[in-house]
Amino acid sequence: MTSSTATKKSMNRLKEHLDLMKQELNKTNKQIKQLENKNTTEWKGLDKVDGKSIDDLKQHENDIAKEIVKIQKEIKKSRSKSLLIAELSVLPAVFLLIFMSGITDDLLDSSPENPVGHMKTRYFTENLRGDTVDTWKSWRLTGTTLAVNILKSPRVTDHQLDVIHNAIASEKTVEFDDSIVHKGPKGTTSVYYQGWAGALKSASKEDTKYQVPTDFNFINSSGGEGDIIITLSNIKDSDGYTGYTKSVTEENEILKSFITIYDISNLTDDQLGTIVRHEFGHALGLGHSTATEDLMAPTIDMTIPYISECNVDAMADLYNANEGRQTVCEK
Template sequence: MVTNDRKNPLNKIPPLDNEETIDRISNLENEVKSFEIEQKRITKTIKTKSTIMIAVVTMIMIIIAMITTNTLPTYPSKIIEVVYPTTLSSGYVIENLKGEKINTFVSWKIEPDDSFHIHVVDSPNISQKQLDMINDVVFSTEAVNLGGETYYKGWYGALEKSSYNTKFPIPIHYHSIITDTGSGHITIRLTTQNNGDGYSGYTKSQVDEANHQILKSEITIFSVDKLSTEEFKSILRHELGHAFGLAHSQNPDDLMYPEIKTNYPYISPCDVQGIIGLYDGEQKSEIICQ
């Protein structure tokens, strides 16, 4: 029978005796084992390098995320400039336990972890929109960058990092509800009535004069049906400053000026420093902006 060597190349291998066959098979087995060992080593190396590469890429992504988080500004892309069609003016008074008007520095004296109650007095004039605006002024942490300085839209955002180094704890653990009893450290009352003296907002604080301690503050916002959203927020920010113990500022560009004239009525670094100083025993409540 004639065979085709191209189709059957094994015909080219000369015949082998049994011992040679066994040696060849043994050598082949050893080569196969060596190949398998080398293949496993290469596979392990590839997996190790892949794991290292994944770890490196993950670390790079984390670092990029951290850098991005720390360098991107936390300020809103749009700063709202407030233009007032009418003048927003504020009045405030401090009364001792006898009901006498006094002129002195005062602050709250609370424990560091005490809840601080800012309650809204229930009335037919309150809408959900107004409650949302109150919530924003009290709790917002949103900030804006003006002239390279950080201003805040909410008192929590302004004060959350300022209370731990002062002699007296700055109120920071806010709690807010609607009340029909007038309970709370600070109460906010909304009315559609006009104030006889032309005030848009008015704050009355009852104090323990001997200890320069605020016992209760009552805020009234007048003509709420005529105030725009930003006007409402601006005058409430101002009155809360009084309720925390701040007096008026002499700077027309500051939120705590008696008449809100600034087009950026936010809580300034000057206001924050005034609060810190007041609660750190500086014995003054006036806002002095350099």
């Protein structure tokens, strides 16, 4: 068995494991919902599901989420290994191409202006496309508005609230050179969105099966009102997470999402805005990206902390009933 075949089989096993974990997460979410709705006639008096209490299920849910992140990292690592094997296989041809192109004349030029030992070099880059963003579940709205309730602690400032509002409701865009994140040669650019409102309005230009949420109604209530509830905590997460999103679902529909941002007093404005964008992406139905520099990567890279064109494409796919799939990035 060749190394490339072994890597491919390993990748397939990881993807199968990932699918199983996602199915288990969906099942656990349903069980939690059953216990949370135990006051209804159907579930009245229900304290456990399959012998597990709601605390047991929530712990199981957290363990599954960690396992999913771990598997996604392994898939990324296996994919990188496959690319390396592919690159090594073409090295002889590249080396021959270098000689045929006359670049060696620059390297070995022994003129007085360029004595041997002072070598000139050239390089080329190849744009390796194919990174993906996972789609999970979507909201099924009759309109285009989601209610967002921000629960703040006493230490949260009005300025921090403005940063959060901007990360969600801004329609501003910014362009970055593709060479910054190795997505293209210097001089080509990509558009990034500073807030989800702008990104979602771009996604809504596609003809999708379900309404893409493009408007947000911010409310300030200490209760459980709202579709997406954001809790701002001064506490550090024991596992080191900066944010956490939990969504209550029914089949492929998101019914409610809960976002927690940790250690908010020690976050810079850029960090806070980026974490909110990332977690809000989960609350809207996106999973993680295999591109390490993407906003939706499992570990957030602050190089370009904004919503990418690939995230927009993934959102359009998701709301066109392509749940539980992967959107392939064009760059």
